Amino acid sequence: MDFLQTYGFLIVTMLQQGLLGLSLYFPLMAGQLSLASPGFYALGGYIAAIMLTAPQFAGWRDALGSWIFPVTWLFSALASAVLGVIVGVPALRLRGIYLALATIAFVQILQVLSLNLSITGGAVGLFAIPQAFGFVDRWQYIWIFLPTVIVVLLFAHRLQGSRVGRAFRAIREDELAADAMGIPPTRYKVLAFVIGAVLAGVVGAMSAPFLNTWNARQGTFDASIAFLAYTLIGGSRSMWGPLLGGALLASLPELLRSLADWRLVINGLVLVVASLYLPQGIVGALGRLRRKAPPQRPVTPSTPALGDTP
Amino acid sequence: MTELLQNLINGLAIGSVYAIFALGYTLVFSILGIINFAHGAVFTLGAYFTYTLVVGQFENNGLIKGINLFPAGSPFHGSAWAFAAAALIGAVLSGLVAVVIERLAFRPMRARGADPLLALVSSLGVALVIVNLIQILVGAESYSFPTDIYGDLKPALIFSLGGKLIVVRTVQVIIFAVSMVLLLILGYVIGRTRIGKALRAVAENPGTASLLGISVTRFIIITFFLSGFLGGLAGTLVSTAFSVAGPYFGVAYGLKGLAVIVLGGLGSIPGAVVGGLVIGLAEAFVPAEYSAYKDAVAFALLFVILLIRPQGLLGRVQIQKV
Amino acid sequence: MTGPDLFKGHVLSKGHAAPSVPMSAGQQVLQASGLTRRFGGLIAVNNVSFEVRRGEIFGLIGPNGAGKTTLFNLMTGLTPPSSGTLTFGGQDITGFAPHRVAGLGIGRTFQNIRLFKVLSALENVKIAQHARTHAGLTQGLTGRDRAEERLVDERAWALLDLVGLAGRAGEEAGNFSYGDQRRLEIARALATQPQVLLLDEPAAGMNTSEKGELTSFIRRVRGEYDLTVMVIEHHVPLVMNLCDRVAVLNFGELIAVGDPASVQKDPKVIEAYLGG
Numbered sequence: 001m002d003f004l005q006t007y008g009f010l011i012v013t014m015l016q017q018g019l020l021g022l023s024l025y026f027p028l029m030a031g032q033l034s035l036a037s038p039g040f041y042a043l044g045g046y047i048a049a050i051m052l053t054a055p056q057f058a059g060w061r062d063a064l065g066s067w068i069f070p071v072t073w074l075f076s077a078l079a080s081a082v083l084g085v086i087v088g089v090p091a092l093r094l095r096g097i098y099l100a101l102a103t104i105a106f107v108q109i110l111q112v113l114s115l116n117l118s119i120t121g122g123a124v125g126l127f128a129i130p131q132a133f134g135f136v137d138r139w140q141y142i143w144i145f146l147p148t149v150i151v152v153l154l155f156a157h158r159l160q161g162s163r164v165g166r167a168f169r170a171i172r173e174d175e176l177a178a179d180a181m182g183i184p185p186t187r188y189k190v191l192a193f194v195i196g197a198v199l200a201g202v203v204g205a206m207s208a209p210f211l212n213t214w215n216a217r218q219g220t221f222d223a224s225i226a227f228l229a230y231t232l233i234g235g236s237r238s239m240w241g242p243l244l245g246g247a248l249l250a251s252l253p254e255l256l257r258s259l260a261d262w263r264l265v266i267n268g269l270v271l272v273v274a275s276l277y278l279p280q281g282i283v284g285a286l287g288r289l290r291r292k293a294p295p296q297r298p299v300t301p302s303t304p305a306l307g308d309t310p
Numbered sequence: 311m312t313e314l315l316q317n318l319i320n321g322l323a324i325g326s327v328y329a330i331f332a333l334g335y336t337l338v339f340s341i342l343g344i345i346n347f348a349h350g351a352v353f354t355l356g357a358y359f360t361y362t363l364v365v366g367q368f369e370n371n372g373l374i375k376g377i378n379l380f381p382a383g384s385p386f387h388g389s390a391w392a393f394a395a396a397a398l399i400g401a402v403l404s405g406l407v408a409v410v411i412e413r414l415a416f417r418p419m420r421a422r423g424a425d426p427l428l429a430l431v432s433s434l435g436v437a438l439v440i441v442n443l444i445q446i447l448v449g450a451e452s453y454s455f456p457t458d459i460y461g462d463l464k465p466a467l468i469f470s471l472g473g474k475l476i477v478v479r480t481v482q483v484i485i486f487a488v489s490m491v492l493l494l495i496l497g498y499v500i501g502r503t504r505i506g507k508a509l510r511a512v513a514e515n516p517g518t519a520s521l522l523g524i525s526v527t528r529f530i531i532i533t534f535f536l537s538g539f540l541g542g543l544a545g546t547l548v549s550t551a552f553s554v555a556g557p558y559f560g561v562a563y564g565l566k567g568l569a570v571i572v573l574g575g576l577g578s579i580p581g582a583v584v585g586g587l588v589i590g591l592a593e594a595f596v597p598a599e600y601s602a603y604k605d606a607v608a609f610a611l612l613f614v615i616l617l618i619r620p621q622g623l624l625g626r627v628q629i630q631k632v
Numbered sequence: 633m634t635g636p637d638l639f640k641g642h643v644l645s646k647g648h649a650a651p652s653v654p655m656s657a658g659q660q661v662l663q664a665s666g667l668t669r670r671f672g673g674l675i676a677v678n679n680v681s682f683e684v685r686r687g688e689i690f691g692l693i694g695p696n697g698a699g700k701t702t703l704f705n706l707m708t709g710l711t712p713p714s715s716g717t718l719t720f721g722g723q724d725i726t727g728f729a730p731h732r733v734a735g736l737g738i739g740r741t742f743q744n745i746r747l748f749k750v751l752s753a754l755e756n757v758k759i760a761q762h763a764r765t766h767a768g769l770t771q772g773l774t775g776r777d778r779a780e781e782r783l784v785d786e787r788a789w790a791l792l793d794l795v796g797l798a799g800r801a802g803e804e805a806g807n808f809s810y811g812d813q814r815r816l817e818i819a820r821a822l823a824t825q826p827q828v829l830l831l832d833e834p835a836a837g838m839n840t841s842e843k844g845e846l847t848s849f850i851r852r853v854r855g856e857y858d859l860t861v862m863v864i865e866h867h868v869p870l871v872m873n874l875c876d877r878v879a880v881l882n883f884g885e886l887i888a889v890g891d892p893a894s895v896q897k898d899p900k901v902i903e904a905y906l907g908g
Contacts, residue, residue, distance in 0.1 A: 028765055033427060039675030090617045097345065098431075101572055102616045105609040108565065112606035133907070156771065162772025163784075170759045173748040180708060180742075182734035182824050221565055225347070225434045232431050264442040270437025275428040276418050294802035295754050298785050 008139020010254050012047040015145040016207055017250035021222075021230030021242030023200040028236050029165070030192035031172030032092060034045035034197055037200040039110045042197035042219025044076035044204025049126040049214040050119065069132045072205045073233065080201025084194040092189040095175075106225055114216045123150065125215020132209040141210045148206065149243070152199065168192055182286045235281025243281055317594040323482035325590020326489035331563060332542035332570035332582040333478045334408075334537035340577035341515040344422070344429040348411050349541050350564020351440035352404050354557060355541025357398035358444060359451055368532040372451025381456040389462035397546045405535040405544020411436050417527075427544065429501035437561070444557035446501075459550065460484070481551045488547065492540070493583055499577060509533065513577070543555055564603070569612035575625020582621055589623040661686045661828055661860050662738075667706055667716035669699075676702040678884040679716070684828070689854060689861045691875035692894070695904060698881040701743050704830050707862075708740050709733040719829070735763040739826030741817040743864070749806030753797055754817055756805050757759050757788040762822035791819040794853075810837040812849065819881045822853065828860045829853075835867055843867065847874045872896065880904065 020037060025036040031082045051057045051072045061068050091102045114120040121127075132144060151206075161167045170178035175185050210215045226249070234245020252270065258264035278285055331353060338346045358380045362368075366379030380387055415432045438442075457465065460480055467483075469476045500506035511518070512529045545560060570589055574581025596604045615622060661827040661905040677699045678828040684690045686708060692700050705711040707718060709730040717726045720736060728736075739760075743826055748756050761784050767777035792798040800808070804815055814834055831850070835843045854861050865871045871878060872892040880888040880895060882904040888895050895901055 064504050091613075094616055096621055097426075097576075097619055098572070098616055101568055102613055103611040104565070104568065105616075107604050109613065112603055112609075116602045121739055123755040156774075158773045159769075161781075162768050162769075162777060163762065163767045163780075164772050166755065166759045167762055169751060169755070170762075173751060174746055175741070176710065176730075177746040177748065178759070179730040180710065180734055180740060180746075182731050183759070184729070184731045225430070228427075229431045231436070232428055241717065244451040261442070261446050265446070266459075267439075268435040268438030268442065271438065272415050272432050273435075275424075275432040275435065276415070279419075279422065279424040279428060292802070295752065295790050296803070297441070297798075298782060 004142075005137070006138040006143065008137065009125045010251060012139060012141045012145050012210065014247035014250045015142070016210070017226075017230065018243040019145070019149060019152060019203045020227050021234060021246030022156070022239065024227050024231045025236065025239060025242040026196040026199065027189075027192045028231065029159075029172065030168040030189050031175065032189055032198060033096065033100045033191060033228075034193055035100050035228060036087065036106050036193075037227050038221075038223035039103075039107040040080045040084065040197040040200035040221040040222070040298075041204040042110060042114060042214075043195070044080060044201030045139060045208040045211075045214045045218055046114065046120050046126070046204075047076045047201075048072035048205035049077055049122070049129050050209040052209065053126055053127050064139070066133050068281050069209070072208075073202050076201040077192050077198045080197045081194050084197030085190060088190045088193040089109035089186070092186060092193060094231065104221060104224055107221060111216050111219055114219070121215065123216065125213055125217075126208075127213040129212055129214065131212075132206075134162055135206050135209075138210065139239060141206075143274035144210075150205075153239060153243070160239075162181070164188070164191070188207040204208060229271055231281075233271070233278065233281055234283075237282030238279070238283045238287065241281045248282075261275045312471045312476055314598075315471070316476050317323060318591070319482060320613075321480055321591035322587065323479075323485050323590070324593065325587035326486050326493075327547050327586075328545050328563075328566065328590050329572050330489050330492055330540045330607025332545075332567045332574070332586050333579065334540040334565070334578050335567050336566070336571045336574075336577055336582040337533050337537045337540075339571065340579070341509070341530060342416070342426075342429075343566070344426050344576075345433070346411075346537070347430060347433040348408075348415070348436040348440065349433075349537065349562065349567065350560040350562075351437040351540050352408055352411075352541040352560070353545035353548075353563055354444065354560030355440060356400050356404040356405055356545030357554045357559075358448070358545075359542065360393075360396050360401045360546040361455065361549070361554050363396035364398055364455065364459060365453070368448040368453070370451055372445070376449050390459070390463060391462075393459040397543065399545040400546050401539045403506045404545070405537075405539035407539070408534040408538025409438075409531055411538075412530060417530075435566075441557045441561070450556050452553050452559070454553040455550050462497070465558030479551070485547045485551060488543070492543070496536075497579075505532070512601040569608035572612050572622055573615050575622025578622065578624045581622055581624035588623075642904075659686050660684065661721060662707070662862075663719045664703075664707070667703070667718065667854040669702055669706055670714045675705060675884050677713075677881075680881070680884075680886045681716075682886060682889055684860060684862060684877055686860055687854070687879075688860070688876040689850065689863065689874055691871040691878040692862060692864045693866070693871055694880065694881035696818050699884040700881055701832055702884075703881065704740060704832055704862075704864065705795075707733075708738055708830065710888055731763070734824050734826075737825070737827035738830065739821035739824040739828070740830040741814070741821050741832055741834060743836070745810075745813045747805040747813055747817060747820070750804055752802050753792060753805050753808070754788050756816060756820050757791050757823045758784050760820045761787060761825070766823050778907060781855070784831050788823065790884045791823055795849075811842055814838070822857065826859065828862065829905060831861065831863045833866065835865060835870055838897045843870055846870075850874060868896075 011022025020041060023037040023040070049069065049257050051060065060071070064071060087106055091099060091106070092104055092134055115123050132141070135141065167178070167183045168239065170181065170183055171185050171188055204218070230245035230249055231242040231246070233249065234243065253263055256266050261265060280288070334351050335346065336467060338344065362379065364380070366375060368375050384431070385392060411433070413435050419428060419432060463479055463480050467478045467480070469478070475574070504606060508524050509529055511524060512526055548563065551554070566589065570585040571582055572585075574585030574590060590609050591610060592611060593604050594605055633665045637651065660683040664683070664846070667677055668675065677873045680703060692703065696699055702711060706713045709728050714725050719725065722736065723736070725736065726734060748759065755814050765780050767786060771777040789798055789801065792801050795818060797812060797819070805813065808816060809902070814837070818831065818834065825897055835846050838846060850861060850863070851874070853859060863871070863875065866900060875892055877890060878892050878895045879886055880898070880901050885905060887900045888898045
C-alpha cells in the first residue's frame with residue numbers, strides 16, 4: 001500500500017481531470033466548443049458541499065448515512081441538467097469561437113456569484129466537507145473515480161455507435177447539411193451540451209469530499225482552458241484523447257516537482273509545443289499509425305420485420 | 311447630478327484603457343481570425359517594463375531583488391517626461407515581445423494550417439510562461455508607482471458643483487488623453503495610409519493580398535507589434551492608476567478585453583473602442599452596494615449581446631453560403 | 633437487394649415514413665405562390681409561382697445568378713422566404729425548418745457538394761435515415777436499437793449498391809471523385825426517403841457518357857421509388873431529354889413554364905440566354 005499512499009492522490013487527480021476533459025468531449029462530438037464545464041463542476045461541488053455541511057441538511061445526513069453521497073451526485077446531475085438546458089438553448093445558437101466566449105462568460109458570472117453569495121461561503125468557500133463513505137485515505141477515492149471513468153467510457157462508446165451519435169457527428173461535420181438531412185441541430189446540440197454539463201456537475205459533487213474544501217477557485221477561466229488543453233492535446237476526435245490529455249497534464253506538475261518554481265513555465269512550454277507539433281492530439285497522432293478495418297456488410301439479406309424481433 | 315458626472319469621468323477613463331487594450335486583441339483577430347490569450351500577459355509585461363524603467367527596484371522576492379537599476383539622478387528619475395519615456399519604451403518592448411510570440415507560437419501553426427482553436431491553447435501556454443517568469447524574476451508581490459511620477463502635476467483636480475465635490479485624478483486625465491490620441495493616430499493610420507490599406511486588404515483576404523504583392527508575413531508582424539504596443543501601454547496606464555498588482559493581474563483584464571471586443575464586434579476596430587467605453591461606463595455606474603458584482607457586468611453584457619446580436623454592436627453579419 | 637421493395641412495404645416505412653398524402657399521378661405535389669427572397673437590396677427570387685405534379689421530372693433552368701439555388705433553399709427551409717407561400721401535398725410548409733421539411737419528404741442535394749467529407753460513404757447514407765428511425769439516447773445506450781440499426785445498415789448498403797459505391801463503403805466521402813461524390817449525395821438524399829427529390833446540378837463535372845447514365849439513372853430511381861424530381865441543370869440537352877416540364881428563371885423571375893419543346897422556342901427564353 002506504500003505505492004498508493006505516495007501516488008494515490010495523484011492517480012485519483014489524474015482520473016478526475018481526465019473526466020473533466022471528457023466533459024468537453026461530449027459537446028465536441030456534436031461540434032460544439034463549450035468551455036462551460038468549470039461552471040457546472042463548481043455548481044456540482046457546491047451542491048455536494050452544502051448538502052454535506054449545512055445544518056439544514058443534518059436530517060438528511062442522519063437519515064441517509066453514506067447514501068447521502070450518491071444522493072449529492074444525483075442532485076448535482078439534476079441541477080446541472082436544468083441549468084445546462086437554460087444556458088444551452090440560447091447559447092447554442094452561436095457557433096465556434098462565439099460559443100466558447102459565451103461559455104467563458106457563463107463561468108465568470110457563476111464565479112462572481114459564488115464569491116458573493118452567503119450560501120457558497122463567499123470568498124472563503126465551504127470547508128470541513130466530510131470524507132465520502134468514511135474513507136480514511138485520499139487514494140480510496142479511486143473506488144469512486146475509476147468506476148466512473150469506466151462507466152463514462154462505456155457510455156461514450158455506445159453513444160458513438162448509435163443513431164444519436166451519428167446525429168452528433170453529422171452536426172459536427174456540417175450543421176446545415178445535417179439539418180437538410182432531417183436532423184434537428186438545436187435538439188442534439190443541447191443534448192450534447194447537457195451530457196457534458198451533467199458529467200462535470202457529478203465530477204464536482206464527487207470532488208468536494210475528495211478536496212475537503214470547495215471555493216470559487218474551482219470554477220475559473222484557467223480551468224476552462226486547462227480542460228480545453230486536455231482535449232486538444234490528448235486528441236478531440238476520440239474519447240481516449242481527453243482522458244489521456246487530462247491524466248497527463250494533471251500529472252505534469254507532479255512529474256516536474258523537482259523543478260520547483262520553473263514547473264509552471266515548463267507546463268506552459270508543453271502546451272505551446274504540443275499544440276504546434278501534435279495538432280491532432282496524442283491519440284490522433286497514434287491513430288494515424290493503424291488502418292481502420294473496412295465496414296462489414298451484414299450477411300442476412302432477408303429482413304425480419306421490426307415488430308417480429310423479440 | 312454630481313454623482314452622474316463623477317461616474318461618467320471614472321467610466322470614460324477606465325473605458326478608454328479597455329478600448330486601447332481591446333484594440334490589440336481585435337487587430338490580431340481581424341488579421342488571423344484567432345484570439346491571442348497571451349495579450350493579457352503582454353499587458354502585465356508592459357506594466358513591469360515601465361516599473362523597472364522608472365523605479366528599477368524590486369524588493370522582497372524573486373531573482374531580481376534589492377537592486378537599483380536607476381538610482382536618483384539617472385535619466386528615468388523624477389520628471390513627468392522621464393515617466394513618459396519609460397512608458398513608451400515599455401510599450402515598444404511589449405510590442406517586440408508580441409512579435410516574438412507570433413514567431414514562436416503562431417507562425418509555425420499557421421504554416422501548417424492547424425485548427426485555429428489550437429491557437430487558444432498555444433497562446434495560453436505563452437501566457438503561462440510569461441506570468442511565471444515574472445513571478446520567478448521579481449516575485450508575486452504587487453508594487454505601486456511612486457506618487458511623484460508625474461513630476462510637478464497635481465495628483466487631482468477637484469471641482470465643486472452645487473456644493474458637492476467632483477474629483478478628477480490627474481491619472482484619469484492622462485489615461486483618457488493618451489488613449490484618445492492613440493485612437494486618433496491609429497484611426498488615421500488604418501483609414502488613410504498605405505500601410506493601413508494593406509492591413510485591411512490582408513484582413514479581408516490573405517490569399518488575394520499576397521497575390522497583390524503584399525507581404526502578408528510582414529503585416530502580421532506589424533500587427534502583432536501594434537497589438538503588443540497597445541497592450542503594454544494599457545498595462546502601464548492601468549498600473550499607474552492602481553498598482554502593478556502581481557504577475558497575474560493582466561489575466562482579469564485579458565478576459566474583460568474579450569468581453570469588450572465581442573460587445574463591439576469581433577475584428578471591428580471602432581467596435582473595440584465603443585465596446586471599451588460601454589463596459590467602462592457600465593462598470594462605473596454599478597451602485598456602490600453592488601460593487602462586488604462589478605466584475606460580472608462585463609460578462610453579463612457579453613452573454614446578452616451574444617444572444618441578441620452575435621455580430622456585436624458594430625460588427626458585420628456574415629452570410630453563410632449554401 | 634436493390635429494387636422497388638427497398639422502400640415500399642419496407643418495415644422502416646411503417647409508421648415512420650413521410651406521411652404520404654394520397655395523390656394520384658398528375659396531381660400537384662408542390663405549389664409555390666408568390667415566393668420572394670430579398671438579400672439587402674437584391675431580389676434573388678421575385679414573386680415566383682409554379683406547381684410540380686406528382687411523378688414528373690421538373691427542370692429548373694436559367695442563366696448563372698438567376699436564383700435557382702436560392703429557390704431550392706426556399707423550398708427546403710434553408711432560407712426563409714421574404715414573402716409568398718409554399719405548400720407540399722396541400723400542407724402549408726412556408727417557414728418550416730430544414731429538418732422538418734426533410735422529415736415531411738423533400739430531400740435534396742447541393743450544388744457545391746455538402747457531404748460529410750471525413751465520414752465514410754456508408755456513414756453518410758446511414759446518417760440521412762435519421763428522420764425515418766427513432767432510437768433515442770436510452771435505446772442506443774441499452775442496445776435496444778439493435779433491430780433498427782440492422783435495418784439502417786442494410787438500407788445504407790442497398791443505396792450504395794444503387795449508386796455503384798458499395799465496394800468503397802468504408803472510404804471517406806471526401807476522397808471520392810467529383811462524379812462519385814454527386815452520386816453519393818443522391819444516395820444520401822434518397823436515404824431520407826423523400827417523396828420529392830431536389831437535385832441541384834447533379835451533372836456538374838460529369839463527362840458526356842456519365843451524363844447519359846445519369847439521365848437513365850434519375851428516370852429509373854423516379855420509377856422505382858415513386859418519386860417526384862426537380863432538377864437544376866445547366867446542360868440544356870440533358871434537361872430537354874430528361875424533363876417532363878421545364879421552368880425558366882431569369883433575374884429571379886419565372887419567365888416560362890411548359891414542356892421542353894415549347895419552352896425552347898419561347899422568345900423570352902431565347903432572349904434570356906442569348907441577349908444577356
